[in-house]
Amino acid sequence: xxxxxxxxxxxxxxxxxxxxxxxxxxxxxxxxxxxxxxxxxxxxxxxxxxxxxxxxxxxxxxxxxxxxxxxxxxxxxxxxxxxxxxxxxxxxxxxxxxxxxxxxxxxxxxxxxxxxxxxxxxxxxxxxxxxxxxxxxx
Amino acid sequence: xxxxxxxxxxxxxxxxxxxxxxxxxxxxxxxxxxxxxxxxxxxxxxxxxxxxxxxxxxxxxxxxxxxxxxxxxxxxxxxxxxxxxxxxxxxxxxxxxxxxxxxxxxxxxxxxxxxxxxxxxxxxxxxxxxxxxxxxxx
Amino acid sequence: xxxxxxxxxxxxxxxxxxxxxxxxxxxxxxxxxxxxxxxxxxxxxxxxxxxxxxxxxxxxxxxxxxxxxxxxxxxxxxxxxxxxxxxxxxxxxxxxxxxxxxxxxxxxxxxxxxxxxxxxxxxxxxxxxxxxxxxxxx
Amino acid sequence: xxxxxxxxxxxxxxxxxxxxxxxxxxxxxxxxxxxxxxxxxxxxxxxxxxxxxxxxxxxxxxxxxxxxxxxxxxxxxxxxxxxxxxxxxxxxxxxxxxxxxxxxxxxxxxxxxxxxxxxxxxxxxxxxxxxxxxxxxx
Amino acid sequence: xxxxxxxxxxxxxxxxxxxxxxxxxxxxxxxxxxxxxxxxxxxxxxxxxxxxxxxxxxxxxxxxxxxxxxxxxxxxxxxxxxxxxxxxxxxxxxxxxxxxxxxxxxxxxxxxxxxxxxxxxxxxxxxxxxxxxxxxxx
Amino acid sequence: xxxxxxxxxxxxxxxxxxxxxxxxxxxxxxxxxxxxxxxxxxxxxxxxxxxxxxxxxxxxxxxxxxxxxxxxxxxxxxxxxxxxxxxxxxxxxxxxxxxxxxxxxxxxxxxxxxxxxxxxxxxxxxxxxxxxxxxxxx
Numbered sequence: 001x002x003x004x005x006x007x008x009x010x011x012x013x014x015x016x017x018x019x020x021x022x023x024x025x026x027x028x029x030x031x032x033x034x035x036x037x038x039x040x041x042x043x044x045x046x047x048x049x050x051x052x053x054x055x056x057x058x059x060x061x062x063x064x065x066x067x068x069x070x071x072x073x074x075x076x077x078x079x080x081x082x083x084x085x086x087x088x089x090x091x092x093x094x095x096x097x098x099x100x101x102x103x104x105x106x107x108x109x110x111x112x113x114x115x116x117x118x119x120x121x122x123x124x125x126x127x128x129x130x131x132x133x134x135x136x137x138x
Numbered sequence: 139x140x141x142x143x144x145x146x147x148x149x150x151x152x153x154x155x156x157x158x159x160x161x162x163x164x165x166x167x168x169x170x171x172x173x174x175x176x177x178x179x180x181x182x183x184x185x186x187x188x189x190x191x192x193x194x195x196x197x198x199x200x201x202x203x204x205x206x207x208x209x210x211x212x213x214x215x216x217x218x219x220x221x222x223x224x225x226x227x228x229x230x231x232x233x234x235x236x237x238x239x240x241x242x243x244x245x246x247x248x249x250x251x252x253x254x255x256x257x258x259x260x261x262x263x264x265x266x267x268x269x270x271x272x273x274x275x276x
Numbered sequence: 277x278x279x280x281x282x283x284x285x286x287x288x289x290x291x292x293x294x295x296x297x298x299x300x301x302x303x304x305x306x307x308x309x310x311x312x313x314x315x316x317x318x319x320x321x322x323x324x325x326x327x328x329x330x331x332x333x334x335x336x337x338x339x340x341x342x343x344x345x346x347x348x349x350x351x352x353x354x355x356x357x358x359x360x361x362x363x364x365x366x367x368x369x370x371x372x373x374x375x376x377x378x379x380x381x382x383x384x385x386x387x388x389x390x391x392x393x394x395x396x397x398x399x400x401x402x403x404x405x406x407x408x409x410x411x412x413x414x
Numbered sequence: 415x416x417x418x419x420x421x422x423x424x425x426x427x428x429x430x431x432x433x434x435x436x437x438x439x440x441x442x443x444x445x446x447x448x449x450x451x452x453x454x455x456x457x458x459x460x461x462x463x464x465x466x467x468x469x470x471x472x473x474x475x476x477x478x479x480x481x482x483x484x485x486x487x488x489x490x491x492x493x494x495x496x497x498x499x500x501x502x503x504x505x506x507x508x509x510x511x512x513x514x515x516x517x518x519x520x521x522x523x524x525x526x527x528x529x530x531x532x533x534x535x536x537x538x539x540x541x542x543x544x545x546x547x548x549x550x551x552x
Numbered sequence: 553x554x555x556x557x558x559x560x561x562x563x564x565x566x567x568x569x570x571x572x573x574x575x576x577x578x579x580x581x582x583x584x585x586x587x588x589x590x591x592x593x594x595x596x597x598x599x600x601x602x603x604x605x606x607x608x609x610x611x612x613x614x615x616x617x618x619x620x621x622x623x624x625x626x627x628x629x630x631x632x633x634x635x636x637x638x639x640x641x642x643x644x645x646x647x648x649x650x651x652x653x654x655x656x657x658x659x660x661x662x663x664x665x666x667x668x669x670x671x672x673x674x675x676x677x678x679x680x681x682x683x684x685x686x687x688x689x690x
Numbered sequence: 691x692x693x694x695x696x697x698x699x700x701x702x703x704x705x706x707x708x709x710x711x712x713x714x715x716x717x718x719x720x721x722x723x724x725x726x727x728x729x730x731x732x733x734x735x736x737x738x739x740x741x742x743x744x745x746x747x748x749x750x751x752x753x754x755x756x757x758x759x760x761x762x763x764x765x766x767x768x769x770x771x772x773x774x775x776x777x778x779x780x781x782x783x784x785x786x787x788x789x790x791x792x793x794x795x796x797x798x799x800x801x802x803x804x805x806x807x808x809x810x811x812x813x814x815x816x817x818x819x820x821x822x823x824x825x826x827x828x
Contacts, residue, residue: 207483621759
């Protein structure tokens with residue numbers, strides 16, 4: 001993998017992976033880093049997406065479930081959750097599954113982190129016309 | 139406890155507990171979750187307040203001291219601290235005790251978390267006309 | 277859901293859910309809590325598994341991916357990871373997928389948390405005769 | 415407070431506060447730091463206990479509730495929890511209240527942190543002949 | 553050190569240390585605490601800067617590298633990072649070194665924390681006319 | 691940098707960087723991952739050391755100060771601190787500076803994390819015959 005790619009090729013490969021998952025949101029992050037830490041932007045694209053995300057050992061939908069768990073648990077990652085809730089929808093998770101993943105996380109990282117994450121999901125769902133979610137109700 | 143209550147009864151019981159501690163702030167949280175994760179709102183009310191908070195093994199004032207400690211330490215829980223500083227006042231903690239609890243937390247979780255929490259307390263105290271606090275001075 | 281169940285019925289329901297996911301490891305946790313906090317043991321079974329895990333909105337395999345993400349990110353949850361790596365295998369995740377989920381988490385929560393989690397997975401895989409994992413290699 | 419005390423006097427004052435709360439456990443921590451970071455040991459005694467803990471704005475029992483909340487939430491602080499569960503008992507919290515404080519924390523920081531903290535409490539309670547706890551049962 | 557200083561003298565000593573590192577930003581924090589937790593403001597100045605920061609065992613530039621690492625890793629400390637990125641520049645770290653310190657932190661605490669910290673650095677650098685940074689490029 | 695290197699060359703480059711900083715401890719980590727997550731081991735070497743650590747924008751001594759800050763703050767990273775306290779000594783930090791970095795961190799992440807980190811440093815210093823540290827004393 002990435003055998004013999006040069007720096008620019010690794011970046012281009014990462015951008016291709018990224019564009020299949022999340023066209024715009026992540027690109028804006030990279031742009032915002034361009035004048036302060038271009039290398040951080042490069043690593044997000046070339047390493048995080050090009051090297052890591054692209055590996056076939058785990059499907060994109062599965063990766064997003066892990067990512068939602070990690071970001072919900074960490075806290076303070078609302079901008080990254082915004083990117084990854086969009087990505088989660090793009091790779092096939094439903095709004096109900098995303099909300100449920102955050103509810104599930106509450107058991108392990110507590111209610112406040114789950115609420116904060118869910119309100120980010122609400123913003124994304126609202127922007128994409130996906131509210132209210134159609135939850136299995138009682 | 140909650141023996142044989144059905145889903146709606148558990149929710150109503152939680153709401154009754156909640157209304158004795160914090161009439162409005164928590165209710166707004168639940169409302170904000172209604173279209174994105176109604177079950178998370180339900181669990182906050184029925185489980186966190188109805189099942190857990192209502193237990194007689196620890197007094198509400200004591201629970202709020204623990205909660206202030208947890209939320210200060212976690213960081214990134216400013217919205218939840220806003221709810222729980224209000225609740226802390228409602229169950230009998232004084233502004234001085236609340237500020238002191240956050241100062242005390244600094245020893246164990248560091249100055250930044252304590253400062254962030256204290257500035258939330260300042261907002262609540264200001265809204266309730268409780269500033270400046272009357273600290274034991276030197 | 278759980279409408280009208282009494283306390284004992286809720287516990288029994290949770291134990292049934294739990295036994296389908298992880299027969300022994302979680303049970304040992306509950307036992308270890310019996311003389312110090314029986315209510316915490318009860319809540320793990322009746323609430324975390326009976327109320328939360330059992331919800332049909334997310335498949336068990338998906339829940340375990342979220343859980344692995346949360347526990348890897350939190351750090352210091354090695355005993356819980358031990359339980360949930362076992363559970364992850366029981367609900368159909370392969371060792372390769374579990375190791376990859378932890379590798380994926382490294383992007384978001386850093387190498388140390390990923391390494392610590394992976395060494396717990398190694399212990400579980402070793403106990404179940406699943407080492408070395410058969411990774412897609414290069 | 416501490417007006418004009420010199421370094422040794424501040425340390426002695428902190429040791430006096432400390433000895434009223436926890437005779438031995440904290441002292442062992444300070445000793446373990448003596449050859450690697452005597453200043454850290456000094457700050458624990460002179461600042462954390464002499465300056466902060468000794469302040470009259472919050473009672474020792476209240477401080478321990480905050481501390482239990484903070485340490486449970488932080489995770490990875492088992493050695494410090496061991497000291498502070500002992501201290502909590504020494505200033506008047508009952509085993510039931512301590513276990514309940516950790517159960518309460520689970521709502522906000524999740525089950526794994528609460529379980530890890532509770533197992534430290536179990537160790538302390540066992541050493542002091544306080545098991546099983548006499549919880550209000552159902 | 554601080555032998556025999558009284559409370560006011562310890563505060564004045566801390567303010568002197570602080571003014572050499574960061575004239576304004578930290579002072580604003582202390583002011584914002586004046587009516588809600590004057591003691592927290594006092595401890596930030598007298599203890600964190602007067603007692604701890606002033607110690608000669610580590611140079612100010614080195615202290616700021618440690619602080620940038622800690623605050624990046626903690627997350628949710630954007631206001632404190634704002635203060636300490638300014639301080640880092642004031643004690644001789646270059647924008648490139650500060651951005652690189654945060655990039656380096658990504659290995660250990662993940663991309664999201666590093667990105668959030670870097671965007672705080674970007675704000676400070678922008679206010680001080682230091683953008684774009686002049687990174688060693690390829 | 692790393693332009694056009696293939697996978698094996700990137701690994702070899704990382705190993706060369708690593709061997710200059712820490713000959714043995716990190717290598718043992720990579721070995722322990724070989725049968726469970728060889729890719730995680732590869733990324734630690736090829737990416738974390740070969741791509742990131744090797745960048746000239748920050749000197750190794752500076753990187754270790756940041757790393758000590760991050761790992762102390764994260765908590766639960768004792769095995770990684772063991773590696774990086776050794777590395778810190780190897781790139782020129784003195785035991786006094788390392789202990790002071792952890793003491794400094796206490797201001798921002800609290801006493802428990804600082805104590806836990808310092809006790810790891812004590813173990814490393816002991817193994818290398820560097821105890822007691824020769825602190826500037828009073």
